[in-house]
Structures are given as C-alpha cells and as structure tokens.
Amino acid sequence: MIPPAFDYVRPGTVEEAVRALADGGEEAKALAGGQSLLPLLRLRMAFPDLVVDVGRIPGLRGTRMEGDTLVIGAPTTHHDVLRDPLVRRHAGLLAAATATVADPAVRHRSTLGGSLAHADPAGDLPAVILASEAELVAVGPRGRRAIPAREFFVDYLKSALEPGELLVEVRMPSAEGWGFHYEKFRRTAQAYAIVGVAALVRRDDGHIAEARVGPTNMGGTPLRASATEAALSGVGDAPSVTRAAEAAAAGTRPARDASASPEYRAHLARVLTGRAVLAAAGMG
Template identity: 75%
Template sequence: MIPPAFEYARPTSVDEALRTLADAGEDAKVLAGGQSLLPLLRLRLTFPELVVDVGRIPELRGVRESEGKLIIGALTSHHDVIRDPLVRRHAGLLAAATATVADPAIRHRGTLGGALAHADPAGDLPAVILALDATLIAEGPAGRRAIPAREFFVDYLQTALRPDELLVEVEIPTTDGWGFHYEKFQRVAQAWAVVGVAALVRRENGQIAESRIGLTNMGSTPLRAAATEEALVGASVEGAVRRAAQVVADGTHPTSDPSASPEYRAHLARVLTRRAVLAAME
C-alpha cells in the first residue's frame, strides 16, 4: 500500500531534532529504525504531516556503564544490543529477549528506543524493560527528564512522551547474579508474540529471594505480574513455581483477536511463566 503524503526532515543533532519537533507540534512522528512506523504508514493507520528521521544522530547510539547502571542510546540497534559485551554481562535478559525479535534484517534496522516509543504491547522489549526496572530518559525544550518504565507505557501505542520530546537514553540497573529467561509463544516464526514472559530471579540459599515478571500482550500495555512476584518469594521447587504461576493473569485484561481468546492468553501466561521462572532458576 502507498503511505499518505508527508513532509520529511533529517536532523543531525538532538538539538536540531528538538527544534524540528517543537515547530511541528503534534503533527510529527519520529522515525528511528522505521520497522514499526513504516508499516503503520503503509497501512494508513497514522497520518503525520511531518516525519522526523533521527537515524543520522550519532550521539543517540552506543552503550556505556555508569554508577551501577547501563546507559543505552535510544538509537542503538537490536543487533548491537545483542552483541554488546556490557549488555550481555550486566543485563543478559535484554540481550536474550532482543535476540528473539523478528528476523536478522529487522534486528539490524530496528532500534531499542524505537521499539519502546512505539509501545506495542505485543512487542517483546517493553515487558523486558519493565522487568528490568529501567528508566527512560526523554529530552525536550525544558531539558531532560527521567520516566520510570512503569510510568512510560500509558495505553495501546501511547507513552508518556510529550509531542516535543525525544527518547534519548534507557538506563538499566545491572542485574549481575540474577537468573533470567524470556519465554514466548508465537504461531509462526517472526510473528508477534501471542504471549511472552520476561523472568528475573535472585536466589539466596537455594530459594527465590526476589523476582520480577514482565508480561507481553496481556493487556493494552506491558505489565508486571505483582501477585506472582510475591508468591515466588521462598520458592525452591517446581511445585511452588507452578502454584505462583497460577495467579500470573490476575488483574490482566488480555485482548481477543484471531490469534487467541483472552482465556487462551491467560492459560499461555501461566504455562510460560512456569517455564520462564524454572529456566531462570537454572
């Protein structure tokens, strides 16, 4: 299909991008890797008057470590996230989950910041970022502000970013010593996850002392499974994990679509949570 007509701008710095967004108001869309926005344009599900391509801004790329946190530039590609030694060492869950995104071609073009700003609840990375207790850094005319991941995702394809703001960085506390696993079910390779579960566990004396569970495609936003996280404390055997997984869908509102009914998604969430937690414990 042919996208609607729009103006196009390609700034070469964050400051230039912010000025362009401020002048455009609410009629602009930011283009990063384009793997989410371009299909929406071709299907005519969005009608921006201006597309601001930030793909040539070098300061938005790269990974560094600072004060016990990983700082990942919003324009860092999925491919680079997977291969980066700092990510693999200090945020292995992100590297593992990113490796399951789509296919190699998309992973070379798609970006971490683009996937998060797109805020599709069926996308893998928003739930992972929630489980990692990340903070997203937005920059606008008033300067920078930090948005906790739990406050960033507002509704379906909606975030806390203002029209004149740009997502510039993602801060992730290191999870050295935590077990992790990302488990998802998809009907065909490269398709969106019907349901996904991001699991992090920290064990002491053979028991789970702390856990974080992020859910993909179990509502209009990515979710944390607080009831299961609480129930997992003290678990050390499969039976306890299975019982904790039974409440993972409590308080969620999974959608119904041709891929699955809400009841089937709830069933998948329970099964995948058990698998993900047991794999993380290993």
C-alpha cells in the first residue's frame, strides 16, 4: 500500500530533532532505521504529519561503560548490538535475543531504540530490557530524563515518551556472571514470536539466588513473570524449575489471533520458561 502524505526533516543534532518533534506535536514520528515505522505507514496504521529522521545524528550510536552500567545509543543497529564486545560481555541476553530478530538484512537497518520506542509486546527486545532492569533515557523540550523499563511500556504500541521527546540511549546494569537464555517459538525463521521468554539467572552455591523472566507476546504490553521469579528463589534442581515455570502465565492476557489461542500461548509460556531458566541456570 502507499503511505499517507507527510513532511520529512533530517536534523543534524539532538536539539534540532527535539525542536522538530515538539513543533510537530503528537502527529510527529521519529525515524531511525524505519523497520517498525515504515510498515505501519504502508499499512496506514500510522498517520504522522511529520517524520523526523534521527538516524544520522552524529554521536548517538555505539556503546560505552559508565562504571557498572552499559550504555547503548538508541540508534545503534541490531547488527552492531549483536557483535559489540561490551554487549556480549555485560548484556549477553540482549545479544542472544537480538540474534533472533527478523533476518540479517533487517538487523542491518533496524535499531535498538526504534524497536523499544515502537513498544510492541510481540517484539523480542522489550522483554529483555524489562528482565535486565534497564533505564531508557529521553531528551525533550523540558530536558533529559531516565525512565525505568518497568514504566516505559504503557499500552499496546505506546511508550512513556511524551510529544517532543527523543529516546537517545539505553542504560543496562552489567549482568556479567549471570546466566542467560532467550527461548522463542515462531512459525517461520523470520516471524515474530508466538511466545518468547527472556531469562536471567544468578546462582549461588548451586542454587538460584535471583531470577528475572520476561515473556514475549503475552499481553498488551511487555511484562515480567513475577510469580515464577519468586518461585525460583533458592531452587537448585530441574524439577523445581519446571514447577516454578507453571506460574509463568499468571497475570498475563495473551491475545487470540490466527497464530494461536490464549490457552496455547499460556501453555507455551510455561514450557518455554522452563527451558529458558534451565538453560540460563546451566541445568538444561
């Protein structure tokens, strides 16, 4: 389909981008890699009056460490995230999930910040960001602010970004030494997950000291499997992990669509959570 008409600007600085987005108000959209926004335009699910291309603003891409925090520029592509040595060392779960996103052609164009700002609960990376207890940093007309991941995803395809705000970086506490795994069930290699599970596990003396579990595509927003996380505390054997995973669908509201029923998604969440935690804990 042909997208609706819109104005287009390509600012050279963050300040220029913020001004353009603020002037455009709620009818302005930021464009980085375009792999989330362009399909919405073609399907006429989005009708922006203004598209602000932020993909070439210098200095935003890349990674760095600030103490024990990994900082990733929002316009960093999935391809670069996947291959970055700092990401592999401090955020292995992010690298593992990024490797499952679409295909190499898409990963060369799509960006971390774009996928998070899109706020799609079927996307792979929002669940990872939640499980990693990251912060997302936005710059807007009123300055710079950090948004905890648990507050960033507010509704279906809606983030906490306000009109005029631009997501500029993602800050992730180092998970070096944690076990991790991303388990994903999908119809074809390039498809969205019917259900996915992001798992981070810290072990102590052979037992799970802390577990963080983020299921994908189990509701209108990305979420955490808090009941399973609590049940995993102190667990030291595979059968106990499997029993804890039975609570993975508690509090979720999976959709019914052409791919799966809510009951089937709940079943997948339980099975995939068990697999992901066992692999992350080194018990699989």
